Amino acid sequence: MIYPVLETERLLLRQLTPHDAEDLFEYFSLDEVMEYYDLDTFKTLEDAQNIITYFNNEFEKGKGFRWALELKSEKKVIGTCGYHNWYPEHFRAEIGYELNPKFWKKSYMKEAILPILIYGFESMRLHRIDAFTDPANIASEKLLHSLNFKDEGILRDYFFEKGKFVDAKIFGLINE
DSSP, rough: OOOEEEEESSEEEEEOGGGGGGHHHHHHHHHHHHTTTSSOOOSSSHHHHHHHHHHHHHHHSOOEEEEEEEEHHHHHHHEEEEEEEEEEETTTTEEEEEEGGGTTTTTHHHHHHHHHHHHHHSSOOOOEEEEEEOOHHHHHHHHHHHHHHHHEEEEEEEETTTTEEEEEEEEEEEEE
């Protein structure tokens, strides 16, 4: 399968490459980015290289897609977004994303997610897209609401992250 390339006004959404490790490390090494992420804050460039390998292996196994969000004007990766926990037999996948804080509150993630949603519904034949957030992550909740995801409740102690159980707020978007 060929990795899909998507484009928006300001972003090129493409497959991650080893050359993107420094850009990813720049923000994955920040506690503020990793606060709601299920991984520890990156300590080395090798951590960034490993996540690129992981995301690309998931694509090769047919389990999902994780696009690099490349800012066209700077040819710099400012975040990633994509699908994981893809269950084609159930026409469902989960979306996940993160963004370099230098680019927060500038609508980059909404701009990136819109074509990814279209790709999911049209090309992946998804009927439902799930998103999980930490109940304290208000910015992510606002983003999902702006994309018409519906709040479906809180799953208590749903994930075990960083040595403890954490609640998850579940959101769903149905292709109607």
